[in-house]
Structures are given as structure tokens and as C-alpha cells.
Amino acid sequence: MSDPDAAGPRRTPLTAVHERLGAALTDFAGWLMPLRYTSETAEHNAVRTAAGLFDLSHMGEIAVTGPDAAAALDYALTGDLSGLAPGRARYTLICAPDGGVLDDLIVYRLGDQDFLVVANASNAARVHAELAERAAGRSATVTDQTADYALIALQGPAAAAILGPLTDADLTALRYYAGHPATVDGRNVMLARTGYTGEDGFEIFARPDDAEPLWATLTEAGAGHGLVPAGLAARDTLRLEAGMALYGNELGPDIPPFEAGLGRVVKFTKPGDFVGRDALAQAAEAGPRRVLTGLAGESRRVPRHGYGVLWDGEPCGTVTSGAPSPTLGVPIAMAYLEPEAARQAADAGGGTGRLAVDVRGRAEPARAVPLPFYRRPA
């Protein structure tokens, strides 16, 4: 008899599709996910020049509803959610009382009393528990709806052209960081113009049973536009080029938002208390202990998570994320640097000759560059 504890990673509504496509699969946060289908560099480049199709069904979806839903979220999160108009979305953070980041989130307001909180797969259970606890005593219901959603992302300059004929939504009116109910291929979805790639694109929240038919329809519609399926490896290099933080790398419980460059996401001006307010106010007042900086490698060896950064040969920080950049053609990385080193590197035009990364025992030259590394053409 097989061991019930050895159930293995969970399958998404699309795992069978990835298997049929011959994807290299990986256990990511307890989910069996596609790492790559063919070449992660080709998938990355396709998203930048045409479009990519991603299965993001591992992400957590938590519904917060009721008369006090907005107030509950204002208290639970760093952002001003009561100020969010229905049909709009906001990037925000959930912090611990000591100001450390527990997760970064996108919150969609579907109605006056109806919010959908999307959390990272690795934090979904924790976020659900925290939201439920923080909403206690208020007229708001917090429900984990992760199992009720499949999530497909269509990202790239051709995304709107591919999706347009398939949806009843007017894509010219659907602005960035907006989301509302719509149909795609006649199926009811929540359609959002959000993404994690730095390109135009859409995130389609669908019923699990609709996931395979939607994937097939989008694949067919995208065939003439250069659409390819894209896995988690491409997802990571795309978001890195776009200068977007990854929880567990740039964000974590010992990193206050200001050090990650996310001070704008903490709304001290909103009325009422919120979890972490005092600690965050103190951290803001004290100033950052480290500064998130972009690095471009000047050799071919790649700075990776955990590698030390050197200024004039002396340790001055640590790399949080690094990878070869297909778009820039050089290795890129994000690193937390001591404020003085970050300032000197910026003043010195990037610090060429003085800044280096310790790549497995050898100092590889790098220069500081402003984030993001890549911005999509206007």
C-alpha cells in the first residue's frame, strides 16, 4: 500500500497539459509546475517579442467580503484598500507587527464589499490565516478560494491582439491594474490587466473546469502571433529584468518595505491603525540599513542569490536574485548594499572597476544600474 503522506506535490488544473507538452516539471511550493517547455531563453524572448502563456494556478486566492471588508483590509495590509475603486487592483504588502514583510499581494476590488487577495503560493495558507485573524470582530468574511480558481496569464506585446477576439471585454478600456468579470471563449472569468513580466498582458481567473479549454483556445488563437507556453524559469528572468521583487529573495520577514524600494506601498496617511504601523513608522524615520540596487555583470559568470558584493574589495552587501538576462545579454542581479556603498556606486556612474561580486571565490566586476533593467517600449 502506498504511503498516504507521500502524496507528492499538488497538481493544478493544467498539470496534464504541461505533461502532454513534455514540460520539465518541478515541485514549486508544493505544486507540480512547469519549469520550462523547450528553452527558457526562447520562452523569455517570446514574451518580450510576441506572447507567452503561463499556468499560475498555484497562486493563492483569498476572498474578503462583507460590509467591513475594506476596513478589514485597511487594517490587515499596508495599503489603502478602501480607497480602491471597484474594478481596480493594487499591489500591496501584508506585514508582521514588527514591520517585516509576510507576503506581497495584489488585491482586486470586485465590488464595494467584495475583494480578491492574490498571494504567493508559498505564503497562501499563512496569508489566509493572518487575514482571518486580523478581520476578527469585523463584519467581514475571509475565505480561501485557491481551489476554486485556475489562473492563466497571457503576457507580451501580442497579448491584446490574441485575447481581443475571444472576449466580450473591451480591452481598449481595460487599463493596467484593472480587473472585472468578463467572458473568454464564452466562459465566465475575472479578467485583469496585471502581470509579473514587465510586458502588457492579462491574468485570467477561471473556474478549474474551464482551464484546459481556455488554454487550448488561447493556444490556437495565439498560433499566428508567436504565442508559446512559458514556464517558471522564464517567469523569473522576466520579472528580474522588470525589477520586480520576489518574496523569499528581495522581500522577507526581516526586510522592511522601504529597503526594498517599496515605501510607496505603505500608506501612513490612511485613517486608522494597521498591523505593523508603529514599527514601519520607526523604520521609515531611522532610514534604511541597506538599499536594493541593480547590478549588471561585466563578465559572463552570473551573480546568484547569497553571493557577496564587494566595493573596493571589501564586503558591502549580498545578492538577492541573479540570472543571465536574455534581453540585455549580460548577467543581472539585485542586491542589498550598505547605503554608503550604494550611494558611492551611483555617484561613480555605476562604480565600474570598484564594484564586484564574489562568484564562487572569484571577484567578478559589475556596475550598479538603476532599476528596472528593462522597460517595455511605450
Added chain:
Amino acid sequence: MTVPPELHYTAEHEWVRLDGATASVGITDHAQRALGDVVYVSLPTVGATVTAGEPCGEVESTKSVSDIYSPVDGEVTEINEEIDEDPALVNADPYGAGWLFRVALASGGELPAGMLSADDYLELTKEAG
């Protein structure tokens, strides 16, 4: 996944082609699939002494870096100059154009004991899943 029968293999996923007293070395199809897109290969220098089982270079891909272990004892006589320009050769043709370096065997023609046959290597990769 290909495992050419005429080659010899190591548990670290290198292959060896023996031509008289010269061994050509590369990484296997299994290895290149696991690595993903190769972006840079750090090869030993011509004239360097290599020792069986010791790291002598690195293969860097999008997501990871792996040591290249020399499968044999000897002196490096040649390295694949094409790899620097086009590291993707390792993915596209790991047993042919993606060869990495050649070694004049210290033993004069015998491979170290413990090298795997194609069948043994295939078994090994199956067990690993």
C-alpha cells in the same frame, strides 16, 4: 534522452570518447536537459593537468552552475573554442559539436576503473528519475 553506446560515462554525467591515448570529454544529454540553457562554460586551460574525480571547470546555465569533473588523469591538449562563442552547442549537440576538452591520458590509453558503460549510465539516470 540519448546515451551513445560507444561512449563511457561517469556518475557526474560526463561522457568520454576514447581515441587511442586521447580522451574527448563532454557532458551528457541528461545533464544538459537538467541544466537548461547553457550560457557560459569555464574550461580548463590547454596544458593543465587534470585529475580523475576533481573539478576542472564549470557549466553555467540560466538557473544553476555545475562543476565539470575530469573523468580521467592527464594533460589537457585541446579545448573547444566554439563553446565560448556559442554555449548553446552544449544543449544542441552534447556528444558532438558540444564537446568540451581533450586529454592526453596519463595511463597511455586505459580509462580509470569505475567508468560506466552506456547501459550502466542509463540505469543510473533512470533511478534518479
